[in-house]
Amino acid sequence: MNKISRHPLSTLGYKFIDPKYLPEGADEYYLRNKQNRTKTVFRNLNASEIEQLVRNQNQADDWNKIFVSDAFNPELVKNCKFFGLVRIGKLEPFFLEYHNLRMPVGLYNSHIISCDIGDNVIIDNVNYLSHYIIGDEVVLVNINEMSTTSHAKFGNGIVKEGESEEVRIWLELCNENGGRKVAPFSGMLPGDAWMWSRHRTDTLFQSKLLEFTQNEFDVKRGYYGKVGNRCIIKNTLIIKDVWFGSDAYIKGANKLKNLTIHSTANASTQIGESCELVNGIVSEGCTIFYGVKAVRFLMAAQSQLKYGARLINSYLGSNATISCCEVLNSLIFPSHEQHHNNSFLCAALIQGQSNMAAGATVGSNHNSRGADGEIIAGRGFWPGLCVSLKHNSRLATFTIVAKGDYPAELDIPLPFSLISNDVTHDELVVMPAYWFQYNMYALSRNAWKYKARDKRIEKFQRLEFDFLAPDSMVEVLQSIPLMEELCGRAYFNKYPTEQEQSIQSIKQKGKELLSSKAPVVRELDVFASGWENSKRKIRVIKIIEAYTQFKQLIQYYPVYCLTEYYSQADLKDEKFLQDITQNLPAPDKWINLGGQLVPKQSMDQLIADVKEGVINSWKELHDRYKVFGNAYEEAKTKHAFAIAFSDNGINPVEFNMVQFQQMLEDSKIFRQSMSENIYTSRKKDYDNPFRNMVYADEKERDAVLGALEDNGFIQTEKKETETFIQQIDQLLMDL
Structure with a gap:
């Protein structure tokens, strides 16, 4: 049975805050007055204004509770019911226009309870408007219900006074069993979500992060919902406990509940038809359209959900787009693309610059006894058409997975690899350095594209979009001895000796064969082990x-x-060169902190500072991200030299100009070859007869696709390569 309670009509609009939660000497409006920063001086209605309001079919439980500005025009208020304390700004006789919606300023045909209304607002046919502070030039049209409760948290994972811990909102990221859950908060960055979802055995660190979140917001009851200046909200059914930033545009939404919707004049957020959003944070500049369903979620700045996408228990990084498909229990770093209705992503950590094709299913937990599997994919993850991956799997940076149903879990350590499922021979096939050999155009263009599309206004985290970066290059360095060992083992399997070979001798043989590009290597069957949880061969x-x-x-x-x-x-x-090449860090692992790359040592220090009280809030922690970003260029360069010296066995103290000159000469050759590969990998599409057969001739093809020579990215890359080579030539002349 529905429990319906009855109260005197005279109390409608009052006692918003339970008296037991009111501070001594405060009334129920003390937080509302704190929130409303208007400089408008309000006054009581005069007798003629009340008479005019009554003549216009308006009602109020107490006209003395209606306060207005000096520029209030009662002619512009018609057929409204007012309850509780209502304050109205100036109303002037003109109309507002937005996207061909033209409506007169004023309050019409609405039921308004205890609200503050800004200047020149339009409120028309709002059936129930309760406990909101509304900014200037806001348009609210055709809304069924728009209300705020006294315990509203606006999507933040906090507990208000008098509430139990059970009501806290959590995002169950990366794992369906909730073991990596985090409490969302307004302003949460992808680095925050990643850091919190890891280090689960460090109970002090975990408790500190929860404490940061709880302390980020006032836990007192009685805050009103807010609608920022110039917001447009029309044809929407239910809005409950939602905070809107300025310039948001909401049209045709079904339900918005327990949300913070950030929006600014420079980065407007838009929510469209049939969308239902519950328990979430929407950051500035986001767009959400056409039947989207999102529950327990956080969208970072400039991200998009479209065309029936479902986002549940997930964090979507900035500059990312998800259309049509379903994403559950996932933490997605910036610049993720997923456009197809039949792709599915579940219980995954996707570390940015990723693209999921149609039919990709990164979410099969059914090879486990419980829904507790995880997938971790480094930057540049690209599962192709109809790829099915099993939990648990781990993939190195810039891994592309060819079409196929992969029968077992994967652990691929080699970066820039193409993974193929050879059903005919029942083998897993790995081609490392695939991108450099066959698709430099896509690899380079994506780095350029992601950087160009980074529309964030506030760049607290310095995101890395280049494929040449500490995370990928550490994996490249670690791949060298791994490939040497694989090659050496393959050689001795084909040409066994009586004497048993040590690991060192196997690696040495592999190094010798690979360095000399010995023809015998092409005759070898090179197999890895431990990269797939199966008994089949890994070629x-x-x-x-x-x-x-x-x-x-x-x-x-x-x-x-x-x-x-x-x-x-x-x-x-020489002093500059010494500063860059001396006192180098170990070519150690770097952490992908939500798209920002950080040395592991720096990350360890940050965690220690949180635990020891050096960092005491999310703001202070975000300030540390900025410190990391400011130090990144020098740290990355030093790390690059450390990798090069480690690979060549060079003592940094002994590094000299002769070696530096040779490095410069080699770099010219490599950069030129990269540039040529970018051009030729794109040119293949223009030379392919099967791609050309749909066009009448080359002119029509170029009219549709654009001429190869006019490709803006290729032209830019050629100029940058020429500049690079000229810069190196000039440097070599000066040395």
């Missing part, structure tokens, strides 16, 4: 090409960093 192909590419990449990387970050520096200055 590694194109290993000479990958080894050569990775070795060249390691030598090019520090020169690239120098030209990228120190283009104005005097590189012939």
Whole structure:
């Protein structure tokens, strides 16, 4: 039976805050007055104004509780019912227009309970408007219900006074069993979500982060909902406990409940038809349209949900787009693309710059006895058409997975790899360095594209979009001895000796064969182990090409960093070179902190500072992110040299100008080859007869696709390569 209670009509609009939660000497409006920062001076209605309001079919439980500004015009208030304390700003006789919606300023045909209303607002046919503070030039039209409760949390994972811990909202990220849950909060960055979802055994650290969130907001009851200046909300059914920033545009939504919707004049958020959003945070600049369903979620700045997408118990990073499909229990770093109705993502940590094709199912937990599996994919994850992956799986940076139903869990350590499921031979096939050999165009263009599309207004975290970065290059460095061992084992399997080989001798043989590009390597069957949870073979192909590419990449990387970050520096200055190449960190692991790359040592120090009370709030923690960002260019460059020295066995103290000159010369060759590969990998599409057959001739093809020579990215890349080579030539002349 529905429990319906009866109260005197005279109390409607009053006692918003239970008296037991009111501070001594405070009335129920004390928080409302704190929230409303208007400078408008309000006054009581005069007798003629009340007479005019009554003539216009308006009603009030007490006209003395209606306060207005001096510029109030009673002619612009018609057929409204007022209860409780209502304050109304100026109303002037003109109309507002937005996207061809033209309506006169004023309050019409609405039921208004205890609200503050700004200047020149339009409220028309709002059946129930309760406990909101409404900004200037706001348009509210055709809304069934718009109300705020005294215990509203606006999507934040906090507990108000008098509430039990059970009501706290959690996001159950990365794992369906809730073991990595985090409490969302307004302003939560992807780095915050990642850090909180990890380190689960460090109870002090976990408790500190929850404490930061709880302390971020006032837990007193009685805060009103707010609608920022110039918001447009029309044709919407239910709005409950929602805080709107300025300039938001809401049209045709079904239900918005327990939300903070950030929006600004420079980054307006828009929510469209048939959307239902419950228990979430929407950051500035987001767009949500056409039947989206989102529950227990957080959308970072400039992200999009469209065309029936479902986002549940998940964090969607900035500059990301999800259309049509379903995403559950996932933590997604910035610049993720997922556009297809039949793709599914569940219980995953996707570390950015990712793209999921149609039919991709990254979410099969049914190979476990419980729904507790996880997938971790490094930056640049790209599952192709109809890919099905099993939990648990772990994939290195810039892994592309070819079409197929992968029967077992994967653990792929080699970056830039193409993973294939060879059903005919019942083998898993891994091609490392695939991108550099076959699709440099896509690899380079994506880095450029993601950087260009970063529309964040406040860049608290310095996001890395380049494929040449500490996370990927550490994996490249670690791949070198791994490939040497695989090659050495393959050789001795084909040509066994009487004497048993040590690991060191196996690696040495592999290094010898790969470094010399020995023809015998192409005759070897190179197999890995432990990369798939099955008994079938794991074949590694194109290993000479990958080894050569990775070795060249390691030598090019520090020169690239120098030209990228120190283009104005005097590189012939030996002191500068010493500063960059001395006292280097170990070529150690870096942490992908929500798209921002941070040395593990710095990350460990941050955690220690949180636990020891050096960092005491999310603001202070975000300030540390900025410190990391300011130090990134130098740290990345030093790390690049550390990787190069480690691979070549160079003692940094002994590094000299001769070696530096050789590194510069090699970098020119490698950069030129990269540029040529970018062009040729795109040119293949123009030379393919099966792609050309749908066009009458080359002119029509170029009219539809654009001429290859006019490709803006290729032109930019060619110019940048020419500039790079000229810069290196000039430097070599000066040395």
